[in-house]
Every structure is written in C-alpha cells, then in structure tokens.
Amino acid sequence: MYPLRPITNIPRSYGPSSVRITCSVTTTNPHPNHEKALVLEQRLVNHPLSKDNDPTLQSTWTHRLWVAAGSTTVFASFAKSFIGGFGSHLWLEPALASYAGYVLADLGSGVYHWAIDNYGDKSTPLVGAQLEASQGHHKWPWTITKRQFANNSHTIARAITFTVLPLNLVINNPLFHSFVSIFAFCILLSQQFHAWAHGTTSKLPPLVVALQDMGLLVSRKHHLGHHQAPYNSNYCVVSGAWNKVLDESKFFEALEMALYFQFGVRPRSWNEPNSDWAEETEISNNQA
Numbered sequence: 242m243y244p245l246r247p248i249t250n251i252p253r254s255y256g257p258s259s260v261r262i263t264c265s266v267t268t269t270n271p272h273p274n275h276e277k278a279l280v281l282e283q284r285l286v287n288h289p290l291s292k293d294n295d296p297t298l299q300s301t302w303t304h305r306l307w308v309a310a311g312s313t314t315v316f317a318s319f320a321k322s323f324i325g326g327f328g329s330h331l332w333l334e335p336a337l338a339s340y341a342g343y344v345l346a347d348l349g350s351g352v353y354h355w356a357i358d359n360y361g362d363k364s365t366p367l368v369g370a371q372l373e374a375s376q377g378h379h380k381w382p383w384t385i386t387k388r389q390f391a392n393n394s395h396t397i398a399r400a401i402t403f404t405v406l407p408l409n410l411v412i413n414n415p416l417f418h419s420f421v422s423i424f425a426f427c428i429l430l431s432q433q434f435h436a437w438a439h440g441t442t443s444k445l446p447p448l449v450v451a452l453q454d455m456g457l458l459v460s461r462k463h464h465l466g467h468h469q470a471p472y473n474s475n476y477c478v479v480s481g482a483w484n485k486v487l488d489e490s491k492f493f494e495a496l497e498m499a500l501y502f503q504f505g506v507r508p509r510s511w512n513e514p515n516s517d518w519a520e521e522t523e524i525s526n527n528q529a
C-alpha cells in the first residue's frame with residue numbers, strides 16, 4: 242500500500258547488508274478530521290564510512306607493483322638530475338627547474354582532474370576505471386580517506402611508469418630530469434595530497450597539516466570548494482596554487498565551450514548539480 246522507492250546509485254561495495262525501515266504515524270493536518278500521513282523513512286544503517294575493510298578500498302599486490310615501478314622511474318630520473326648537477330657543480334638551475342616541476346605539477350593535476358571529472362565514463366578505454374572512481378568520488382568524497390595508498394595511486398603510477406621510463410632511457414640532460422623528477426613525483430603523490438585534503442586536522446600527520454596551512458599542499462578549505470555547487474572549481478590538488486588563477490580567469494569554462502563548439506560534447510559540470518555530482522549522504526523518502 243505504501244511502497245518504498247528502491248534505493249539506487251549505491252556502489253555494489255557499499256550496498257546495504259541491511260536497511261532499517263522506520264515507520265511512524267504523524268499528523269500533518271491540524272483540522273478536526275486529523276488526516277494521518279504515514280511517513281516512511283529509509284536510512285542506510287551501513288554508512289560507507291563504517292566500511293573500513295571494504296575490499297574495493299584495499300591495495301592489491303598489482304597496485305603496489307605499479308606504485309613501486311612508478312616510484313623507481315621517478316627515483317632514476319632524480320638520480321640523473323642529482324648526479325649531473327653534482328658533476329657540473331650547477332645547483333641554481335636544477336633548483337629552479339625542480340621548482341618549475343612542482344609549480345606545473347599543480348597545473349597538470351588540475352587539467353587532468355577536470356578532464357576525468359567531466360568527460361568519458363567507465364567504458365572509456367584505458368582510463369575507464371579511473372573515470373568511474375573519480376566521478377564516484379563526488380558522491381562519496383569521504384571514501385578517499387579510507388582508500389589505501391597504492392589503491393588510490395596505482396593508476397597514476399602506471400601512467401608515470403610509461404611516461405618517465407622512456408625519458409630516462411633516451412634523455413640524460415640533468416636539468417631536464419630536475420624538472421621531470423619533481424613534476425612526476427608530485428603527480429605520483431597527487432592523489433595522496435587529494436586524500437589529505439579530505440582529512441580532518443586531528444587525524445592528519447602534523448607535518449601535512451603544517452604544509453597545507455603554508456599553502457605548499459592543497460588545503461582542506463580550498464578543496465572543499467570543489468565539492469560544493471557549482472562543482473566546477475578548485476580542480477588542482479598538488480599545492481592548489483593554480484586554482485585561483487584558473488577559476489577567476491574561467492579557464493576551464495572557456496575550454497569546455499571550445500570543446501562543445503568543436504565536438505558537441507557537454508562536460509558533466511554543465512548538468513544540474515544532480516546525482517552525478519552532489520554528495521550523497523543519506524537516502525530518505527517521505528510519502529504522505
């Protein structure tokens with residue numbers, strides 16, 4: 242007689258093992274006939290935050306191997322930079338190149354984040370799984386804090402491996418590797434920086450909080466803006482330094498317009514802030 246609407250859009254791993262159904266009778270009309278309404282409320286008992294052991298958030302050995310491979314290529318690039326700088330007694334240029342790598346990694350993280358948030362889906366070749374994870378992150382932002390490190394970073398580590406390994410093999414310029422090693426290092430850790438931006442101060446390492454407060458790592462406050470309407474700002478997740486510039490200049494909006502007029506593709510951020518973007522905290526259903 243009072244059917245419950247089905248619960249939808251819950252990832253399989255967070256599917257409720259049990260649903261508590263609370264039924265209560267309330268009076269909605271103060272007039273004498275006292276019409277009664279039945280209010281049915283569904284709440285998930287098993288909130289995703291309680292899923293510490295969810296296998297989809299755990300690292301596998303494949304994840305760890307890709308992180309190891311990516312880290313090795315970054316370390317090899319850094320070694321070429323360091324050894325070359327030591328041999329030539331040049332320090333200022335490698336330092337500046339490294340700084341440029343750090344600064345541009347923030348920009349790179351923003352462009353990449355914008356692209357995977359707005360275009361493609363899980364059927365997209367090569368990056369479909371990451372697109373699904375990134376887009377799902379908007380519904381369940383807190384789960385990133387529950388992901389283990391390699392689980393969170395292995396896709397980027399794999400891309401780093403395939404990019405930096407050939408550079409290590411064919412280029413020996415130490416200045417070039419000063420830039421590449423720091424750029425790739427920051428990109429490799431960008432998902433961890435992103436996870437820390439979702440952390441609470443009391444649970445984060447004090448050094449991380451200090452770096453966030455100094456603006457050297459993306460701050461919790463700034464990244465919060467990414468998860469609030471209109472859901473099209475603060476894409477950068479290394480230092481976050483580029484966010485102000487990109488958002489105020491409407492850089493991504495201009496890029497979205499250019500892509501739309503060129504290819505007819507609409508970015509996801511143009512949709513109403515609906516279930517694709519809005520954070521899903523609970524599902525309730527009131528029927529009178």
Ligand SMILES: [Zn+2]
Nearest residue numbers: 354358375467
């Ligand atoms: Zn996002």
Ligand SMILES: [Zn+2]
Nearest residue numbers: 378382435464
């Ligand atoms: Zn986030």
